[in-house]
Amino acid sequence: MPYVYLESPDDFASIYYTTNTKYGNVGGFAPEKPTIIILHPLFLDSSWLHHQFGDTRLDDGFNMIAFDMRTCGQSTCRPSGLHDSWVDAADLARCIQMLRLPPAHILALEGVSTNCAERLAVLFPEMVLSLTLCNVPAPTELKWVFTAYDELMQSWCCAEDLESFEHVGMESVTFVVGPNVQECDVDLQDELIAYWEVTLPPAQRLRLVETLNVLMNRTPLKAETYASIKVPVLLIHGERNETCPKKYAELLQAQLTGVPGGVILYTVKGASGCLSIVPGSASIANQVFAKFLSRLPHTRSDLVTSEESVEERMQRALQELAVIVDKPKLAQRKAHSSLSFSCLSDDVIMSQSDSLSFYKKGLDSVFSPVGPDGRPTRRFSDRIKSHWFYGEKDGLSYAGSGSTNLVNTTESRTTEKSLPMPSSEPISAETAALRKSTFTPSSVDKLVIKGSMAKVVSGTSSMPFQRLLL
Template sequence: MPFVDIISDDDYASLYYITNTPFCNVGGFDPEKPTVCILPPTFLDSSWLDAQLDDPRLDSEYNIIAFDLPRCSGKSECRPNGRHDNWTDAADLAFAARALALPPMHILAFEGIGTNAALRFATLFPEMCLSLALCNVPPSTELMWIYTAYSELVQTWCFADDLEAYEHVTNEAVSFTLGPNTSTALRDELIAYWEVTMHPQRRQRVIEQANLVMNRTPLPTSAHQYITQPVLMIHGEANESAPRKYAERLAQDLKAIFYPVKGGGGYLSITPGTASIVNQVFVKFLSRLPKARSDRPEHITSVQERMQEALNVLESITGNTHLSSRNPMSPLSFSCLADGVVRTQTEQLANYRKGQTLAFCPLNPLTQRPLRRYSERPLDDWFDGNNESKSSFAVGTRYHEPTTTRTDRPLPLPQSDPILPDEGRLRRGTFSPNSVEKQVIKGSMAKVVSSQPSLQKLFL
C-alpha cells in the first residue's frame, strides 16, 4: 500500500499518498518530467483531486504525487497529539519526501491547512520546493465570526445524536465552505464523504483537524525572507471566509503573482467551472519556469542532520531557544504552539475520545455506506402551516426538493477582523464537549405546561 511511516520515540504517523503512475508508486515517475506535489483542501483528502489528476494538461506533462495531509485526514493514520500544528505538517511532508527519494517539487496547495503547510515547507526546506501555488490563502488567524461558527459546527458535528442532526450540521458546513448556491450533486457527495470518513465515532480526528484551523499560529514575517521560490496565489473573489485583502497582503510580501477568480468562492479545486481555471493558471505559471527533471536526488546530509538544520532555522524565525535541543527525528519537535494551547488540545482529545466508540454512526452497519443521499431526505414541513409549503408535496412521492422561497436567500455574512494570537479566552477554550447543557424537564405534561409563563404571539 502507498504509505510512508514516520516513527520516532514520541510519535507515529503513516501518510497515505497517490500518484498518476500506472501502479501508484514513485518508481514509475518519468525522470524527464517535473514533479508536482498536491496538498488537498481542508477536511478533504486526495480522493477529491480528480479534477487535477485527470486533467491532461497536468497528467501528461508532470509526475504528480498527492498526500493525505494532514496526518489525521483521509487514509492517513496517526497517534492523536495536542502538539500537532502546521509546522508539524511541513515536517511530515519533508520526512515523506526524503523517505520516497522525491526530487525537488512544485507544490500546489488548496485552502487553509494545505497552504499553511506549503508555506512552512518552503521556509524550512527550500531545496525540496521548486515553486509554490497557493489557492485560497486564509488570513494569518481566523476571523472572529468564522471562529465562532467553527465552534458551533464542530460541537454539533462530533456529538450529533441522530441522522437528521448530523445531516443538518454537514449541510451547514457545505454552505459555510462552498457557499449557499452549491449544486445538489456536489452537496450530496460532500455530505456522503463526511458521513463515511468523519462521523461522530471518529470525532477525535475531526477535532484534531479543526484545531489546525482554529489554533494555528501566524507565520512570522521573518519567515518571508526564506521563501525565495516563485509563488503563485489564486484566490476566489467571492470567498467571504477568506477575504481577498489578506491574500493580497501576503502576495505583496512574497512578491507573488496574484490571480483572482471572478465569482469564485471556497474550494475552487472541486467546484465545477473553477477547477479548470485553477489548472489552466497553474500550468501557465509552470510553463514560464525553467523545466526541471525528476532524477533521484543525492543528499549530502543524512535525514537527522537535515532536520536538525531545519530546527535551527525555525529557532531563528520564532525566537524559541528550546527548539534546536528537541529530537530532530520527530515531526512534533517542530510544533510552535504555546504550552497552554498544547495542554488544552491534549485535554480536548482525551475528552472527545470518551464514548467515541459508542457514538452515533450515520452508516449502514452491513455495507458501511451512507443510509441515503442528503437530497433524498424527508422534509419536515408538517409544522409550517402556509399553503405554499403544503402544495410543494407531490402526490404519491415521499421525497422532494425544497421550494425556493424568499426566506431561502442567503443573508450577507458578518464582517470582523482576525482574532489575536494572544487572545487566551478564545484560543484555549475551544470546543469543550460539556459546553452544551441539556435541560431535562420532569413531571406530568399538564403540570409542566401550567408552570410555563404565557407566551406572546409574534407577528413577522
C-alpha cells in the same frame, strides 16, 4: 503500499499518498517531467482531487503526487495536542526525503494546506520549485469564522441522530462551496455529506478536533520569515470568498518581498468556495496554474539521493526553526519526531490535549450515520420532504400548508440573493487561547437535546423560546 511510516518513541503517523502513475507509486514517475505535490482542502482528502488528476493540462505534462495529512483521509496518527502547521511541514518534508522525491512545484488548496506549504518553503527551500496557494486565509482566523468552526466542531462531534449529522454536514458544505448553497449541484452536496458520514462520523471525531485545532490555533509568520521565501509564487483567490477575503491574499503578496519578479495574484471571478471542488472554478484554477508553470524553467524528476541523512536534515531544519521563532530550546529536541517541530505555547498544548481527552470519552457508544455495511443509509437529497419541518436547499426550514407551498417557496428563494456572511477582523492569539482554556464538558452538552421533547420542555421552563427552536 502507498504509505510513508513516520515512527518515533513519542509519535506515529502513517501518511497515505497517491500519484498519477499507472501503479500509484513514485517509481513510475517519468524522469523528463517536472513533479507537482498537491495538498488537499480542509475537511477533505486526496480522493477529492480528481479535477486536478483528471485534467490533461496537468496529467499529461507532470508527475503528480498528493498526500493525505496525518489526521485526514487514509492517513492515521496518534492524537496529539502538539500538532500544528510546523508539524505538518515536517511530515511532508520527511515524506519527500523518504520517497526520494525531486524538488517539486507545490499546489496548496485552502487554509491548513497553505500554512503547511509556506512553512515547508521556509525550512526546506531546496525541496520547493514554486508555490501556488489557493484561497489564502487571514493570518489568524476571522472572529465569525472562528466562532462558526467552534460551534460546528461541537455539533459534529456530538450528533446523536442522522438529522443532526446531516444538518451539520450541510453547514460544512457552506464552507466548501460558499454561501450560495442553493446554487450548488445536488449531487455534489450528496457526495460531500456521504463522504463525511463514512470517513468522519462521531466515532472519528478526534481527527476532526485535531484538524480544526491546527487551523484555529495558527499563528502568523513574521515579516522576515515571509521575506525568506525566494521561489516563484502564484496566489489564486476566489473573488467572492467570504471566509478568506481577498485583502489577505493581497497582504501576503506584499509580505513576500523575496520572491523573484514579485508574487502573481489571480482572481477567479464569481468563485466563492473551494477552488478545487466546484468544476468551473477548478478548471479555471488549473488553467492558471498550468500557465504559471509553463513560464518557469523546465526541471527533471530524477529520484534524489542525498549525502545528508533524513535525521541530519531534519535536525538542521529544527535548529533553523529555533531561530525563526526565537525559542532556543527547540534546537535541543530530537528531530526524528515531527512533533519536535511544534511551536505551540504550553497553554495551547495543554488545552488542545484536554479537548482531545474529553472527546475521546464514549467513542464506543457514539451515533453512527452509516448502516451495518459501512455505507450511508440514504442520500441527503432523498430525505423526507413532506414534513413541515423539512430543511430546504439553504439548510433552513419553512412552515407551509402543504408540499406545493414548499416547492413554490424553494423556487422563489433560489432566485433571491443570498445574505452575505458577517464581516469581521482576525482574532488575537489571546482569544484563541481563551477559547481553549474555557473548554468544559457543559459547553458541549448544552448543544445536545437529549430525551423526549415533552420531557425536555417540562424541565426547562426558563429556557428562552429561541433555544427550543435550535
